[in-house]
Amino acid sequence: MEAESEFKEYYAKNMRGISGWFNRAYTIERWLYAAHRITGILIVLFVLAHFYSTGWHPGLWWDALLGIIVTFHTANGIRLILAELGFAVGKPLLIKKPSQRPVSIEGVQRYVVVFALVLFVVLAAIWAYYALIVQPMMG
Amino acid sequence: MASEEAKEYVLPPEVLEETVKASEELWKPVRKIKFRIYKYNPRKDYAPHWEEHELEVSRGMTVLDALLIIKGETDHSLGIRYSCRMGLCGSCAMMINGKQMLACQTRVLEAAGSGDVVELRPLDNFPVERDLAADFTSFFEKHRAVKPWIIRNDEVELNNPTGPYKQTVDEYARYYQFTDCIKCGACLSACPTAATDYEYLGPQALAQAYRYIVDTRDDGLDVRIPIVDTEHGCWRCHFAASCSDVCPRGVDPAQGIQLLKKLLIKRKFGLKPHKPAEALPAKVKAEKEG
Amino acid sequence: MRESTIMFLHYVAAVLIMITGLIHLLANNDPVIGAAIKASPVLYLGNMAIFLAALLYHAFNGVRVILIEMVPDRCWTKWISWAILIVGIVTYAVGLQVLMVALGFA
Numbered sequence: 001m002e003a004e005s006e007f008k009e010y011y012a013k014n015m016r017g018i019s020g021w022f023n024r025a026y027t028i029e030r031w032l033y034a035a036h037r038i039t040g041i042l043i044v045l046f047v048l049a050h051f052y053s054t055g056w057h058p059g060l061w062w063d064a065l066l067g068i069i070v071t072f073h074t075a076n077g078i079r080l081i082l083a084e085l086g087f088a089v090g091k092p093l094l095i096k097k098p099s100q101r102p103v104s105i106e107g108v109q110r111y112v113v114v115f116a117l118v119l120f121v122v123l124a125a126i127w128a129y130y131a132l133i134v135q136p137m138m139g
Numbered sequence: 140m141a142s143e144e145a146k147e148y149v150l151p152p153e154v155l156e157e158t159v160k161a162s163e164e165l166w167k168p169v170r171k172i173k174f175r176i177y178k179y180n181p182r183k184d185y186a187p188h189w190e191e192h193e194l195e196v197s198r199g200m201t202v203l204d205a206l207l208i209i210k211g212e213t214d215h216s217l218g219i220r221y222s223c224r225m226g227l228c229g230s231c232a233m234m235i236n237g238k239q240m241l242a243c244q245t246r247v248l249e250a251a252g253s254g255d256v257v258e259l260r261p262l263d264n265f266p267v268e269r270d271l272a273a274d275f276t277s278f279f280e281k282h283r284a285v286k287p288w289i290i291r292n293d294e295v296e297l298n299n300p301t302g303p304y305k306q307t308v309d310e311y312a313r314y315y316q317f318t319d320c321i322k323c324g325a326c327l328s329a330c331p332t333a334a335t336d337y338e339y340l341g342p343q344a345l346a347q348a349y350r351y352i353v354d355t356r357d358d359g360l361d362v363r364i365p366i367v368d369t370e371h372g373c374w375r376c377h378f379a380a381s382c383s384d385v386c387p388r389g390v391d392p393a394q395g396i397q398l399l400k401k402l403l404i405k406r407k408f409g410l411k412p413h414k415p416a417e418a419l420p421a422k423v424k425a426e427k428e429g
Numbered sequence: 430m431r432e433s434t435i436m437f438l439h440y441v442a443a444v445l446i447m448i449t450g451l452i453h454l455l456a457n458n459d460p461v462i463g464a465a466i467k468a469s470p471v472l473y474l475g476n477m478a479i480f481l482a483a484l485l486y487h488a489f490n491g492v493r494v495i496l497i498e499m500v501p502d503r504c505w506t507k508w509i510s511w512a513i514l515i516v517g518i519v520t521y522a523v524g525l526q527v528l529m530v531a532l533g534f535a
Contacts, residue, residue, distance in 0.1 A: 012181035014267050018499070020334025025238045026381040033331060033379035037495065044488045051524055054531050055457075074447060081440050083378045086401025089394045094312040096319075100389030104397065105380050130458045138460060338501040370497055370506050374436045403433045 027105055028113060032076050039073040060132065067127030075120035079112050088112045168195035172251055174205065175258045176217065180269050187267075190214065196247045202257065203231055203242040206271075218270035226387060229323030233271050234260035239325035239385040262328040264337075278324055281340050285348035285366055290359030296418055304416040310355045317350035317395055319388045326382035326392050338371040342382035345373050346395035352402065358415035360406065373399050439490050442483040449480035474532050481524050489517040 016023070022034045046066060050056050057063055082088040083104075090107035093100070150158070171193055179187030192209050203221055210217045221231040224243045231242040235250045236258050251257050265273035291297060326342035327333050333341055340348075348367050351357050367373050376396045383393040402412055456466040456473060467473055493513045497506045 008181060008185065011179060011187055012267055014261065014263060014265060014273075015337065016263050016334035018335060020263065021331045023237075023329075023331070023381070026329065026379070026384045029378060029380035030331070030384075033377055036377070040488075040491050041495070044492060047484065047488060051520070051527070054527055077443055080378060081443060083397055084376075084400055085404060085440070086397045089397045092313060092316040092391070092394065092398075093389075094308070094315055096316070096389050102380070102383035102386065102389065102391040102394065104383050104391050104394035109380075130454075134458060134460075138458075332498055336498045336501040338503070339498075368431050368433050370432055370510075371501060372432060374432045375494070375498060400433075400436075404437055407433060407437065 029105065029109075032079075032113070032116075035072060036076050036080070039069045042069050043073060060136070063131035063135065064128040067131055068124050071123035071127055072120050075116045075123060078119070079116040082112060083109065165199040166197045168197050170196060170248065170251075170255065172196045172205075172247055173256045174209065175256060176209070176214075176271070177260045178217075178270055179267055180218075181267055198246070198248060200247050201243055202235055202240075202245050202247055202250060202259070205247050205257075206242060206259075218268070218272050220268075220272040227321065229321030229387075232262055232323040232325045232328070232387075233273075234258075234263060234328075239263075239328050241323060241325075241387045244387055262324055264328050264330070264333045265324060273324065273328075275322075275324060277337070278327060278341070278343070279322070281327075281344040282322065282347060285340065285344045285351075286359060286363060287347045287351060289351065289354060289357045290362055291356070291415065292358050293415075300418065302418045304356045304418055306355055306416060310413075310416075313353045314350045317346050317390055317392075320347065320390050320392075321388055323387065325385045325387060326390075329381040329385045330376075331379050331381065332375045332377070336371060336375060339375050340367065340372055342376070342392035342396060345376070345399060346390060346392035348373075349395040349399040349402070352399070353412055355413050355416040360402075360411060364403065364406065367399065368403055373403070376400075435490065439487060442487040442490075445479060445483035446487060449476050449483065452476050453480055470532055470534075474528065474534065477528050477532070478525060481528065482521060485517050485521050485524070489513050489520075 021037065023030060046058075046069075058066060079088070088108050090103035090109070093103060174192045174194060176190050176192065177187055178184075178190050192213055194205055194208060196205060203219075203224060206217065206219055207221075210219065219231065219242075221243065222228040223230075226241050226244040229241070232239055233242055235242065235245055236252075237260075239262060240250070242259075247257060259271060261267050261271050262273040265275065265278065268274045320343060322343060324343070326346075330339070330342055332339050345367060348363055352360050352363060373396050376393070378393060378397065380393045383391045386392065405412070452466060452473075453476065455462045457463060490513075493509060496509050496513075500506070500509065
């Protein structure tokens, strides 16, 4: 009986739950949001392992993957600090077009997103250079 | 004389013919579309089920038109909520092919795209009332919680008004955009935080809080800070910007929330957005002019 | 503490991590710059102490944010915050000791 009421409650509440974080229907900011959250959790797991056996890191190609995770979180984090402190979201409009698209997505934010993605690629490339070429030479 | 004036308003026959032709073109059935509609009554049903209806749709037909035809002709028990049919009341927001839209503003062919199925669900993250209608109780409670009215401390002036409050166009432009909100619930439904966090105030309430805080006539920043600056307040927004993406009125709640955060941080360092506007004393002004 | 204070420190910690973390990475991966940085072990220990503090604050606050979004109940929220704070302080104390040993101060 209790199971049945819970089953009913699940459909009556209609909450998406954690799968609602990863909805594909929206703009690129939603993808970046999901990726930021996942990379954040992965970095916490890595950091705990890095502390537990001091200085542990996964090695060669996995190091490059770690670089992708960390540099994405860094580059997107810079964008988020700018946006969440109200700097890259534009000003409220006085005059709207009939089908007005939001300024916070299609204004300065577009350039900030591109900047963050380019920064991510550059940083990841530098990290990969160190992980794959410099680190093996150091031994 | 009168007949001559009346004559001027009659359309020339060829224009009239063209207009009728265009309207016939607009309402001529062009394609058969399959509607998958979510059917669920939480008081009776064990689980939701889907019903399919096929309909010949025309170019001008909106999803709400199609739903009303289905309700009138095939399924009388269909539960929908609608009122104005022109995107002003915000009653008919629903998930159309997985995205929050107003049924009255979305054309069927636009929603279907190249496919021929239109899937209709009630708004995500809202309790289901019946079929396509969602329960907005908590949504309106959250809106009420941020005190969406002008708060002032000059009781004498409020009780015995001497004139209007001063406001320039620039000051008006700070909040005008957010006054367009029709409370359709699309933003809260699209929010990834609201997918798990039912206590989260939501983009609508936070944008409205910002709208009243930056209004120069308002003096309620310190009253609203304990409401919006909580564990389930504006800091649970991580700028996924889906709320702005789905807003049918171009309100851009995401921008409002980020600007609200900026304001809270500024307040932390002792800065207030504005001094509360003073009343333009009508008598004094009249005396000066006269 | 207000949520805005916590989240403002979250962003400040993020900026600190970018600076001190870069120094940490260069010290351990670049032979030339690394030798120059590790020439003064006290300064490097200071850098690592700041890095550890900022990183732990940022990481545990991030975990707390995710948890209170997943369990929005008011009662649970309070317990989550306290538990995370205690775990964070303990981790910082242990981490500092490990750092001292690893850098040869104890």
